[in-house]
Amino acid sequence: MIKMLSMDLDETLLSTDKVMTESFRPFVEKLKANNIIPVVATGREFYTAHRFVGEDLEIDLICNNGNIIKNNKTGKLEFVNPMSKEDVDLIMSFDKNDKVYSTIHVAREDGIDLLYKKKNFKSFEGVYVDAFRGRNLGLDNFDDYEGHPLSIVFAGSHDDLVELRRTIKDGIGEDKDKFNFHLMKIKREPKWMLEILQKNGDKFFGIKKYAENRNIKLEEVAAIGDDSNDKMLVENVGLGFAMINAVDVLKEVADVVSDYDNNNDGAIKILDKVLFGD
Secondary structure: OOOEEEEOHHHHHEOOOOOEOOOHHHHHHHHHHOOOEEEEEOOOOHHHHHHHHOOOOOOEEEEOOOOEEEEOOOOOEEEEOOOOHHHHHHHHOOOOOOOOEEEEEEEOOOOOOEEEEOOOOOOOOOEHHHHHOOOEEEEOOOOOOOOEEEEEEEEEOHHHHHHHHHHHHHHHHHHHHHEEEEEEEOOOEOOEEEEEEEOOOOHHHHHHHHHHHOOOOHHHEEEEEOOHHHHHHHHHOOEEEEOOOOOHHHHHHOOEEOOOOHHHOHHHHHHHHHHHOO
16 A cells, blocks of 8 residues: 655656646645655755745655755755765865866755855856856855755766766775766756765655655655656655656666656656556
8 A cells, every 4th residue: 555655856747848747736635635645756956846846835855866855835854864074075086177067965054055166167157057046155165165965966068977977986996885876967058967975865765764754664655757866766665657758777667657758747647547546
């Protein structure tokens, strides 16, 4: 029996144009009416996820790939899983490419949730950093900063990020097993991002913690997503869904693949069909 459902945002609930499906809100209420706890689990930070979900909706958000859990309506913090300063310093010691944007997602009390290195960039308009306008802070370096680091994100060309990932893994040797690496395409320039988290920084661990806090077993959890950062979660819960537009590695481990993509309400349609027979 499913008691909890985790839903991804980008390319799952959101269309390619980043519009939330209209059926999301009534479906959340349907889940609640049937004693299924709905949550949104996303790689995005809280404030952006909060905007997409809707500021007045009572639901919990598991953000930054499982590293922080907050209530959408109140912003109340339930859990934070920061990276260590030593791990951040280790990864940043390989940050040598001036064509790559270097950022740290942080949990702070002042509304700042992204720190970025200024480097020699003349403008940040339209790029990954600019997506956090009003909530970002430029620094000359990351030697000293305030806040709990949740994840490291490099934005750049595909080739530059593949090379950076290889350099980091080769450079840290056995320590590479301490981290999760996610290379993903993004809408904003420069079109690709490499996210690095500690090994227990994953949506799966955030969902596991949330479920444990409510005495829910993993086999009583369902989850849906589309990308590599959903793989551990979809593979290890009781009922795992992949979008038809998902990456192959996710579809291979899912129990169910949606009939329609994210631009045709595929997530809600397959969840409604399987969970409620509608």
